[in-house]
Amino acid sequence: MPPTHLHRAWDDPATRRAWTKLLIGAALGQILWPAAWLGLLAWYVTVSAPWTLWLFFVPLAYTFYRAFLQWAYWQGAFRARRLLRQYPWQVYETPESGIGNLPGVRDGYAWLKFPNPDASDQPVTMVMHSHVRSLWWGGRLGRRASAERKAQVREIWFAGDPRCAAVIAVPAPRHFHVLRQPPSKEQGVADALP
Known part of the structure; x- marks a missing residue:
C-alpha cells in the first residue's frame, strides 16, 4: 500500500530510493554507452580487417544512438522528481x-x-x-x-x-x-x- 497519507510522494523514503536508482541508471548509462562505443571503435581500429566492419556496424550504431539518448533519461529523472515533490501518491x-x-x-x-x-x-x-x-x-x-x-x-x-x-x-x-x-x-x- 502506498503512503497515501503523505502530503507529497517525495516524503516517502521508498520513493526517494526508487528515484535514486533511476538517477544512478541514467548516470551509468551516460558513462557506459559512450565507453562501449569508444571501446568498439578502438577494437575495430586494432583489428582493422575490412570484413569485420559488418560485425561492428550494428553495435557501433546502437551504442552511438544510446549515448545521445541518455540525455532523455536525465531529463525524465529530474521531471519525475519535480512531480514527486509536488504531488502525493x-x-x-x-x-x-x-x-x-x-x-x-x-x-x-x-x-x-x-x-x-x-x-x-x-x-x-x-x-x-x-x-x-x-x-x-x-x-x-x-x-x-x-x-x-x-x-x-x-x-x-x-x-x-x-x-x-x-x-x-x-x-x-x-x-x-x-x-x-x-x-x-x-x-x-x-x-x-x-
Missing part, C-alpha cells in the same frame, strides 16, 4: 487502459485513463509516447498481455495532474514513467509541466 485499481484503438492515440501507443480533478465523471486520457520504459508498460496494458503480466499493473500509483503531467509506478514503487499531455494552444510548454 494516489492509487488506482485497474484503470481503463489499452494500446491504440482510441481517438487521438496512435496505433501501438499505450494509454491510461485517470479521473479529471475538476470533473471526476470525465476521465482524462494520458498516452505513453514511444520510449524504452513504455515498452514495459505496453507489454502489460494491451489486450494481448497474459493474465500474469496484467496482474503486474493491476494497481497503479499516480502522482500528478492528468491534465498536464504525472508519474506512474507499480507498487513499491517501481517502473517510474513520466506521462505528459501535449501543450494546448492556450498554454505554453512551461505551463504544461509543474
Whole structure:
C-alpha cells in the first residue's frame, strides 16, 4: 500500500530510493554507452580487417544512438522528481487502459485513463509516447498481455495532474514513467509541466 497519507510522494523514503536508482541508471548509462562505443571503435581500429566492419556496424550504431539518448533519461529523472515533490501518491485499481484503438492515440501507443480533478465523471486520457520504459508498460496494458503480466499493473500509483503531467509506478514503487499531455494552444510548454 502506498503512503497515501503523505502530503507529497517525495516524503516517502521508498520513493526517494526508487528515484535514486533511476538517477544512478541514467548516470551509468551516460558513462557506459559512450565507453562501449569508444571501446568498439578502438577494437575495430586494432583489428582493422575490412570484413569485420559488418560485425561492428550494428553495435557501433546502437551504442552511438544510446549515448545521445541518455540525455532523455536525465531529463525524465529530474521531471519525475519535480512531480514527486509536488504531488502525493494516489492509487488506482485497474484503470481503463489499452494500446491504440482510441481517438487521438496512435496505433501501438499505450494509454491510461485517470479521473479529471475538476470533473471526476470525465476521465482524462494520458498516452505513453514511444520510449524504452513504455515498452514495459505496453507489454502489460494491451489486450494481448497474459493474465500474469496484467496482474503486474493491476494497481497503479499516480502522482500528478492528468491534465498536464504525472508519474506512474507499480507498487513499491517501481517502473517510474513520466506521462505528459501535449501543450494546448492556450498554454505554453512551461505551463504544461509543474
